[in-house]
Amino acid sequence: MKRACAATVATAAAVALAAGMTGPASAKADAKSEQQRMTSAAQKLKPAHRITLITGDRVAVDAKGRVVGLERAAGREKIPAQIRKADGHTFVVPADAARLVSSGKLDQRLFDVTELNKAATRRSQQKGLKVIVGYSGAATATKADVRDAGTLRQTLKSLNADAVQTPQKDTPELWDAVTNGDRTAAGIAHVWLDGTRKASLDKSVPQIGAPKAWAAGFDGKGVKIAVLDTGVDATHPDLKNQVIAAKNFSTATSSTDKFGHGTHVASIAAGTGAKSGGKYKGVAPGAKILNGKVLDDTGSGDDSGIIAGMEWAAEQGAQVVNLSLGGQDTPEVDPLEATVNKLSAEKGILFAIAAGNSGPETVGSPGSADAALTVGAVDDKDLLADFSSTGPRVGDGAIKPDVTAPGVDITAASAKGSVIEQEVGEKPAGYLTISGTSMATPHVAGAAAILKQEHPDWTYAEIKGALTGSAKGGKYTPFQQGSGRIQVDKAIKQTVIADPASVSFGTQQWPHTDDTPATKPLTYRNLGKTDVTLKLTATATNPKGQAAPAGFFKLAATTLKVPAGGTASVGYTVNTKLGGTLDGAYSSYVTATAGAQTVRTGAAVNREVESYDVTVKHIDKAGQPTGEYNTVLFGYAGLGNGRGYQVPTATTGITTMRLPKGTYLLDGWIAKDFTKPDMGGEGLDWVVQPKLAVTKNTSVTIDARTTKPADITVPDAAAKPLSATIDYLYDAPGIGIGVILDSFANLRMAHLGPEVTGLSQTWFGQFSKGAGAEYDAITTAKVKKIQGDKVRHFKASEFATVTNRLGSGSPNKTGGLGVIAFLPEDVGFGALVEQALPATRTLYVSTGEKVEWFLDFTQFKGKDAQGFPVPEAYYTLGNSQKVTPGGKYTRTFNTAVFGPRLLSDYGVFRDGNNIYGTIPLFADGAGNPGSSEFTSVTTTLYRNGQKVGTNDDPLFGGKAFTVPAGDAAYKLTTSVKRSVKVAQASTRIDASWTFRSKKPGVDGAQLPVSSARFNAAVGLDNKVAAGKKATFPVVVEGAARGSNLKSLSVYASYDYGKTWKKLTVKNGKITVVNPAKGAAISFHAKISDKKGNKSTISIYNAYYGK
The missing domain is CATH 2.60.40.2310 (Immunoglobulin-like)
Structure with a gap:
């Protein structure tokens, strides 16, 4: 039985809403390869991705996966949130969910932004959040509420659970259905993320002794092996007539194997070897296959689909189930593990499950299930594969895997035209060779089928015992190889087994x-x-x-x-x-x-290493014990270094934990009645002990009565709070803890224990100053303790004024300005305020602490069903900028002339034999890079006059053209259109670039392309005075800039490019007659550099007359 233990966690600075923010992590850029520069530039062209949590709150993450914003759902504006980081994962946990997570009722993966932002998870969840809701008893009313909140995808009888998908707009309804304040609703046992699992990728069959079993008359005849995988190609000669039933539980359209993994696995278990004359015969060719497609055509699948596949296999009479798939294990028993254990016990099914391919101490789920026969991989010399996941098991240190089997360079049937076949190729025809515990597992499934044929009355535990007991030991520990490599020829003679194995x-205890x-x-x-x-x-x-x-x-x-x-x-x-x-x-x-x-x-x-009992007590403002807390400890020295512990919730407010000797940071919250809109008058009491030495049995009391208010004030008593964040960074251990609230008024803090060195604090406050202005104030300092009684009063002389002119792409639009403050060692985020466009927004930003400010602008096209604004255009400053006390600055966003921008990080790049562009085609008139919604995109590359290919990438760097290595002449063209509903100006951009290129060095190359910027003076409505003459610069960027320019020709059109008039370029400027009222002007530029590279740029409807 797996036991739960405290989850490892860590905390970073909390953040406020920063819609669309994708600013640089630092104002200083390191030296980069061309590939890195291209990637960095591409990340600035798209607004942040929004991840909807089960609470209905939305987390914004940029292209690097960094959390850059938190947008609270309606009615949740005052609920505080924590952000924590550990082992490369970032968790965003609202306070009303934290208690349920620590109690084990709520799956912490529901708040694991890193997991939710993975490509496979985003693909799986694109139509809404998928969860598995487990019930206690009938729970009739609650079950009806859950199903009303979304679409019932599966009824999982083995778990007494529903798999539900809820559209983003309905997640608050789902949250209400499964919770009652900070507790689960009546009848709710667990709520899990319906996560994704992946497939765990001639001499091997004799290696385990299968031919000797065949000679003894045992080849699996009469036994059904369920292969729950990516599907099985039943037309392959080795599998023809082997598949007796099939069902699709994935999001793919059929049970056909288009990925190629399931076919390979099935043929190892029970392929006949017909195509190879028996050379590549599977372990149990007499067995039959149940094809349960639980993984889609990319090799990923939902937990609920896999569970449904297991239940189907049981209904079909499977005696053996092969699961060559898995995901990260947790200390708790997850729904897949629970299903394996239940169906094994109740239906007598043996589950052969891959250990995983991630090396030491990484045995995955569901192979971590007690009942599973978990399989590691060895090569043909019985040497453990370096990728084979080993134990001990997470949580209780139990032995996993149970056995090993051949899993290195295994040749088996290929699904023609599948993803894997295209990647590795067939050799010989009809077969491919790949490695993984995925390949080891069907060797064991086939061996189990042979034993089941021999002993039809044996239970799954007896078959498991025979295979583990008869295994051949290697030079490894049980945590690496289990009992050893299976020997089916020995197993068929086995009459004595160990029980348990x-x-x-x-x-x-120490x-x-x-x-x-x-x-x-x-x-x-x-x-x-x-x-x-x-x-x-x-x-x-x-x-x-x-x-x-x-x-x-x-x-x-x-x-x-x-x-x-x-x-x-x-x-x-x-x-x-x-x-x-x-x-x-x-x-x-x-x-x-x-x-x-x-x-x-x-x-x-x-x-156990030297460890002690640590008792944590929680006292509320009234002096009473309270269970309304969320407390964690982070080890940063001694035997607990690098480990984190969530303090389990207890209604008594007292919990005792066992911790290794060492030094810890304790981070504790007491937050009562925070589910009420007015915070119930309680607010948040935050108590921190940066240095807790655990050298003996220790007791710590988190007492809300000791906390004092913290605050930031600005020189305008009428200014209203918009957001507040505080975070502390502890240099030596590299630990960060943080909190975000709607205002400092709801926060009180206290320090426990001795003073420390190396502790820095960052406070960020944002205040509304009327409809069109705000204060953004950030302060940071090295401190020795948590300053619960600190109030920072900002003076007017400490601010600079930044006037932001916000254009409107088309009438009746709204937009917002995001604000980020970069400090040498930290970062602060402001809340985006939506307002009607065009507009002017004034920022009063603080100037001390070596702060640099980064701004970005988002134009919206309305609101979604939850009331969140929907982005349609996005522009950002290229870099963060310093300001001085009393300084006055002006920034302009979202005005014409929109067109391509070529700065150092933007352009056309070549990485090996791949060519692709990263160019903001609709950078605004102020030169701010960004992007907007498009209606059509066509990008084409030619090599020596021959078309290489065409794609729909608007030069975001997302799609590459693969070309030969040799030197050649290239022409890259693109044409992008956008709707006048997004922007009436620059509704179409055409561009072409000609250049020569050959395969560059390992760092790649930026290719010689150019562009022209038309720096016209245009109003915030993207219009100019009709009929008047206007003179303005045309600026060449890219390879032809400055002294590299050979020629520049510029043309204007008043009829959308039907006719073009050449303009005179004098001293880098052109003169035009503004278009008539309601009409538009278009521009066309031809550019040549001194090395013979040529570029053309056409901007249609650049701006209008009025």
Whole structure:
């Protein structure tokens, strides 16, 4: 049984709403390769992606996956939120969800922004949030509410659960259905993310002894193996007539295998080898295949689809199920693990499941399930594959995997035209060779089918015991190989098994000087008809892989008689007192032999490192114990270094945890009644102890009565709070903790423990100054303690004034300005305020602390069903900028002339044999790069006059053209159109570039292309005075800029390019007659540089007359 343990967490600075923000992480750019520069530039061309949480709140993330905003759902504006980071994952957890996460009722993956932002998850969730809701009992009313909030995708009877997909607009309704304040609604047992799992990618069959099993008459005949994978190509000669049933549980349109993984797996398990004359015959060619397509045509699938596939396999009478798939394991029992355990126990099905392909200590789920026969991979010399996931299991340190099997360079059937076949190719025809625990697993599934044929009355546990017990041991520990590599030729002769197949002694608490020996029975089951006497021997290893001290593991006897049809047990004792000073995971093998028969059993114990009890007490403002808290500890020195612990919730407010000796940062919240719109008058009490030394049993009290208010004020009493964030960075351990609220009025803080060095604080406050202005104030300082009684009063002289002119692409639009403050060691975010366009918005920004300010602008096209504004155009400053006290600055966004921009990070790039462009084709008249919605895009590349290809990439860098390595002449053309509903100006951009190129070095190359900017003086409505003359610069950018320019020709058109009039370019300027009222002018430029590269730019409807 897996036990829950505290999840590892860490916290970074919290952020406020910053819609559309994709600013640079720093104002200073490092040296980059051309590929890095192209990628960096592309990330600035698109607004932030929004991820809708189950609460209805939306998290904005930029192209690098960084959290850059939090947009609260209606009625949730005052609920505080935490942002935490750990192991490369970022969690955004609103306070009303935090208690449910720490109680285990709510899957923390629902708030794992990194997971939710993965391509496979985004693809799976694109039509709405997918969850699995588990019920306790009938829960009739709650179940109806859940189903009303979304679309019922699957009813998962084995879990008493529903798989539901809820459109983003309805997530608040789903949240209301599954919760009651900060508790789950009546009848709700669990709410899980319906996550995604991926496929875990001639000599191998003889290697495990299958031909000897065939010779004995056992090839799996009469046994059904369910292959739950990407589908099976039943037309392949090796699988023809093998597939007896098929069903699609994925989002693909059919059960056909277009990815190629499932066909390969199925043929390893039960392929006939017909196409190869038997050379590539599977392990159990007499078995039949149930084709359950649970992974789509990209190799990914939802948890609910996989569970539904398992239930279908059970209904179809499968005796063996192969799952060559998996995902990251957690300490808790997830829905896939629960289903494996339940169906194994109730239906007698053996589940052979891949361990995973991520190396040490990464056994994945559902292979982590207790009942699973979990499979690692070895090569043809029985050497453990470097990719094969090993244990111990997350949470309880149990032994996983259970066995290994061949999984390196395995040749099996190919699904013609599939993704994998296209990637690796067939050799020989009809077959392909790939590696992974995915390939090892069907060897075990086939072996299980052979045993099931031989012993149709055996249970799944007995088959599992025979395969593990008869395995061939290697030079590895049980955590690496389980019992060893399977030997089906031995297994078919096996009559004695260990029950269970492995033994865990759990954790022996420190100190170990007073440890008493612990004994567990090793039970052997004799499935034969004659008594068997076993000879028993044991070997043991310490955490370093060396021999454990003598007597650490000890058998009570060296022989054991097991009666026919019965069981017998021998005591196996572990004495952790004998480990000396070396703590950690110890493991052992007990080998039982009787004639030619051998049974190998793994055993393990965790000799706890020096650890102590830490008791955390929570007291509310009234002096009463409270369970309304969310507290975590972060280890940054000693044995707990790099580990985090969530303090479980308790109604008594008191929790005791076991922590390794070390130094920790404690971060505790008490937030009562925060689900009420007015915060219930309680607000948030935040208590932090940056240095908690755990060198003995320790007690800590988080007392809300000790907290004091923190605040920022600005020199205008009428200014109203918009957002407030505070974060602390602790330099030495590199830990950050943060909180975001609607205002400082709802926050109180306190410091616990000794003062520290290396602690820095950043406070950011944003205040509304009427409809068209705001204050943005940020302060940072090195401090020795959390300053709960600190108030920072800003003076008028500390601000600069930034006047922002915001254009309107078309009438009746709204927009907003995002604000980011960059500090040398931190960053602050402001809230975006939506307002009617065109407009002027004035920012009063603070100037101290070496701050640099970054701005971006988003034009909206209305609101979605939740009331959130929907972006349609986006522009950003190229870099953050410094301002000075009293300084006055003007910035302009979203005005004509919109056209291509070529700065150092923008252009056409070549990476190896791939050519692609990253150019903001609709940069605004102020030169701000960005993008807008398009109606059509056509981009084409020619090589030596021959078309290479065409795509619909508006030069965002998303689609590359692959070309030969040799030098050649190229022409890249693009034509992009946008609707007048988005912008009446620059409704069409045409461009072409000619240049020569060959394969560059490893850093890639920026190719010589140019563009022209038309710097006309245009109003915020993108119009000019009709009929008047106007003179303005034409600026050449890119390869032909400055002294590299050979020629520039400019043309104007008043009839959308039907006729063009050449203009005189004098001193870099042109003179035109403005178009008539309601009419537009278009521009065309031809550019040549001194190296012979040519560019043309056409901008249609550049601006209008009025």
